[in-house]
Amino acid sequence: MVDRGNKNKKLEVRIGGLKLKNPVMTASGTAGYGAELAEFFDLSKLGAIVLKGISLVPWQGNPAPRITETRCGMINSIGLQNVGLDAFLREKLPFARQWDVPVIANILGTSATEYTRLASALEDAGVEGIELNVSCPNVKEGGIAFGLNLKSFAGLIRAVRKKVKNPVLIVKLSPGAPSIEEFSRAAEAEGADAISLINSIPAMAIDVNTRRPLIKNVIGGLSGPAIKPIAVRMVYQASKSVKTIPIIGMGGIITGEDAVEFMLAGATAVAVGTATFMDPMAALKVVEGIGSWMERQGIKSASHITGAMLSDIRRK
Amino acid sequence: MVDRGNKNKKLEVRIGGLKLKNPVMTASGTAGYGAELAEFFDLSKLGAIVLKGISLVPWQGNPAPRITETRCGMINSIGLQNVGLDAFLREKLPFARQWDVPVIANILGTSATEYTRLASALEDAGVEGIELNVSCPNVKEGGIAFGLNLKSFAGLIRAVRKKVKNPVLIVKLSPGAPSIEEFSRAAEAEGADAISLINSIPAMAIDVNTRRPLIKNVIGGLSGPAIKPIAVRMVYQASKSVKTIPIIGMGGIITGEDAVEFMLAGATAVAVGTATFMDPMAALKVVEGIGSWMERQGIKSASHITGAMLSDIRRK
Amino acid sequence: MGFFAADGPLPEANPGQFFMLGVKNCGDDPLLKRPFCYFRKRGNTLEILYRIVGKMTSIMKGLRPGDEVEILGPLGNVYPVEEVFFECKKTEKTEKTKKTKNPLVIAGGTGIASVYPLLEGLPGRAFLFYGGRSKKDVLLSRELRAVSKKFIPATDDGSLGFKGTSVDAARDFLNGRAPDDFVLYACGPNGMLKAASALGVQGYIASEEKMACGIGVCLGCAVRTKDGYKRACKDGPVFKTGELLFD
Amino acid sequence: MGFFAADGPLPEANPGQFFMLGVKNCGDDPLLKRPFCYFRKRGNTLEILYRIVGKMTSIMKGLRPGDEVEILGPLGNVYPVEEVFFECKKTEKTEKTKKTKNPLVIAGGTGIASVYPLLEGLPGRAFLFYGGRSKKDVLLSRELRAVSKKFIPATDDGSLGFKGTSVDAARDFLNGRAPDDFVLYACGPNGMLKAASALGVQGYIASEEKMACGIGVCLGCAVRTKDGYKRACKDGPVFKTGELLFD
């Protein structure tokens, strides 16, 4: 097989059975289904593309205003507006698969049955990876219940794992999980191939002039550099808790050095979200940034960065 | 009684039996025991001063580096360095009580007995308020166990409430509490006079050049404007959960408008922490900022701001 | 308000389009770029007309020649003008009679920046209704008068032109005229767009919904249309009258 | 490195003290002010000597005359100089014999900014050891030579002066001399301070521990002393030799 577009093997990492050209993915919900970003750069230069979350039936999403900027961050309450499974399979997926890059679908449902039906259909359609979103702060039905209760969390993964053989199964933890450690261990025990975190953190902001909430639905999800130190900590905790499965870290990554920070804390791969709103080329720049950091540090393989923080004194 | 230094009754608010000249306090651990800030302004211009957390015996604190800046925030791991109860009563408290402003002590212990002993001694010494810190992210013994487990949380408050009659009893919630709503209700049910939140959020950062953690203890607490949207959300949730007790909101307040945002979300008073590091006069400027916002909006009493967000649509 | 000018290799933009603009001299606060309409080009200089309302616009005010900015764009769709201008030229050439419509342009606030290049492209043809609270809020009067067929300013306090909103002024003007003789171009705050849509004149309105990405990936700029939510940045900012729904 | 100058009503500062400096043109990133030594005053202008290492110093580099900054200070304690300078004057006056000590000044990196006003206050009296990696890292040579009794530069690569660190150069110089004839003033990175403390010369060393508040309220700038943790900003930055403990 010709190894198109990946002359630089140094950046390769693995997530379960999936080989990625480099550790950088798009974060779900921040790159649509690929079409718009492809106007700016060649998506096959990324490690993977993670698509906007989809549900069985189309969701129209939340009323405006849906977004507001906060200091070094933003709150969103898109409400998982999406075209639904059928239109996704018919229109979006074929388009997203035109690049030489693994496609990971992000799914959410209101019951374990919905998740398994979605996962099966996606496996049949041949997607390389499925990310279970059990952590959307913006719709009550967005699986957040699974993300906060250890028993239903474990049950959900077990159910989906039973159905899905081929695609890499990624579980996206809720930053509100009562214990990142326990949830990480449970995900691994139930057969997840990888854990991704963090989703945006429930947050709100009020316009003091109008006295109205700046997000119509009052509470939305905080993302961007503001949350990075919280995300790095959670990635660190997750990576210390699992035995072997890889962690996909995200939350405020803007530069290659931000990505390296997540990897030093224990992530094998990373995802770029809000940064893409600041600059459509952000994910690509993160790939380049990791490369030049490795060059500077004389590190030969991206996989060597994972967990390579020095003087890792555990807390007393 | 002469009402020294409070010609502007408009700003008055009440926390339990305590009348505050205005809604602004110092946040515990960000204003020492008062002496240093008093070099910059007259502390009696504040609503209250909340002192650095104290324990039964002196704690030496954590090794350096203890602080690092992040985007729009900072991580600290001071480790509750403090002089201990005896030296506090002997040296610090008398000094802090020289201004015409209520003094609130912040306490933490490793057991309910330690908390009750501290609280009793402080009541005997005549402090106006006691804040139970059950949420310090920086020492395992810092009561965080109480902050994360509903049963021991409730038990602790019950035990302290039994001992303490006069001082206002404030419980400082952990932002990591599995449910802000349940913990708020429990605090009220067990007899707390007020709830304060949020404490800093566990977080970490790594220097990618040295590959070492930027905080010696690896994980510290994130504070500052970065966390404000999370804090406002938690204050909103707490205020919706309690029946009558007031909320003291904090987390990233820099300006008067930030403070108003917390109050619109449901806080009766606010505390200024990290902002004091940016500018020693910050808390005073927040007092002034609230005043001029009220002027602009034609609001006659600070107590009218509490919970006065408009079009308060609960999430569907 | 202020002007903002940028030099450099600038792509051609069309009326209705916008740019995402960010500053480079600070950290990550402000975080996101902000949308600003393509106002005009003078030589190799891109000009933006902006009102100082908050964080980014305050920083922009402090910029000085030589400071670097980041500009993404032009983005979004354009005001269609065939039926009023190009079609009309065609008609003249082919000597077929085709009734051309008159551009009825309504702008509120910084919405004037959006319609300005449209007016420049249709010199002496448009009826322009543009206003503000008071005389001093009505910018560019001289230039606007020069490029439009008729410029009718409107002020809430009556200190200049029509006393009332720009939509009120347009309604007054239309009284006794056939709406079908006109094609609407409107840009301004939502309330104004709603009122303009209700005038009964078919045409186009441009939304200024808040944006995060400007390129269609965040779904943050949702506007309600008769076909469900659409993205102001990618499906707009220009929409046909009747397409957008207002609360 | 760069110079930074601020005009305005500036309080008097003394050698060893520092200012917290912040910029005003951005949002909250960078968040905290940064500590910079009192370097010198020229007329009504405060000068700071700084190395561009990160966020704030990069923004400082981009500042231009007229830009506003926020300065808090002077903060911290000062290098005591009685026994070497004022005491010595007293001695002359009272004609009592009192042996005065010679200032032995060691600076690493931007530590030179800290000791510079000390040297200016003791013109022609100090033995100065100051170095960097290479010749180009040794700043202000001419001025330093003018204000010190003897200026011995040191470079790691030997491209200027002594080959080795400034502490190595001082050790070399002390060889055969009585440590008691000298009083130490040292400022630089922790490793340098540790080495300087081990020279056996009593005196003062100034810490450059990271700071958040600079005024003693955050306890972020803890340095380990024989009496437990102390605050570099309020209890220091200047400490007696032997007081600070190094790992």
Ligand SMILES: Cc1cc2nc3c(=O)[nH]c(=O)nc-3n(C[C@H](O)[C@H](O)[C@H](O)COP(=O)(O)OP(=O)(O)OC[C@H]3O[C@@H](n4cnc5c(N)ncnc54)[C@H](O)[C@@H]3O)c2cc1C
């Ligand atoms: C497609 C488009 C084109 C635009 N063209 C122009 C233009 O040519 N000239 C111009 O001056 N402005 C224009 N705007 C509005 C401009 O983007 C905002 O004024 C700007 O983002 C404010 O940034 P700020 O950081 O200064 O304010 P912020 O600090 O972000 O906000 C200050 C206040 O303005 C409000 N605000 C922010 N963005 C918007 C918005 N999009 N609509 C309404 N209120 C908002 C906030 O809610 C807040 O109350 C346009 C907006 C869009 C969507």
Ligand SMILES: Cc1cc2nc3c(=O)[nH]c(=O)nc-3n(C[C@H](O)[C@H](O)[C@H](O)COP(=O)(O)OP(=O)(O)OC[C@H]3O[C@@H](n4cnc5c(N)ncnc54)[C@H](O)[C@@H]3O)c2cc1C
């Ligand atoms: C009392 C005192 C006096 C000082 N005087 C001077 C001076 O006169 N001139 C001068 O150039 N610098 C001086 N410094 C150091 C100066 O404060 C830092 O270089 C500055 O804070 C860096 O800010 P930044 O935003 O550019 O870097 P950041 O983006 O904050 O950090 C960039 C890099 O520098 C490191 N760093 C930040 N602060 C320090 C510090 N205090 N010590 C060591 N490394 C640090 C960070 O860990 C990071 O690796 C002094 C420090 C102290 C405590």
Ligand SMILES: Cc1cc2nc3c(=O)[nH]c(=O)nc-3n(C[C@H](O)[C@H](O)[C@H](O)COP(=O)(O)O)c2cc1C
């Ligand atoms: C506008 C927006 C939409 C999002 N939609 C989804 C989604 O559909 N599914 C999901 O799992 N996460 C979603 N997220 C969360 C991101 O994938 C990511 O976890 C989070 O934003 C943190 O990363 P960042 O700080 O780099 O943005 C969304 C985030 C944003 C900002």
Ligand SMILES: Cc1cc2nc3c(=O)[nH]c(=O)nc-3n(C[C@H](O)[C@H](O)[C@H](O)COP(=O)(O)O)c2cc1C
């Ligand atoms: C350096 C530092 C020390 C702190 N020490 C304490 C403490 O002793 N007790 C306590 O309850 N909270 C402590 N806190 C938390 C603050 O009181 C406050 O809850 C938190 O910082 C959020 O507010 P801010 O963003 O305004 O700083 C500390 C915070 C900082 C930054």
Ligand code: FES
């Ligand atoms: S602004 Fe992001 S989709 Fe329109």
Ligand code: FES
């Ligand atoms: S920097 Fe805050 S106590 Fe020293």
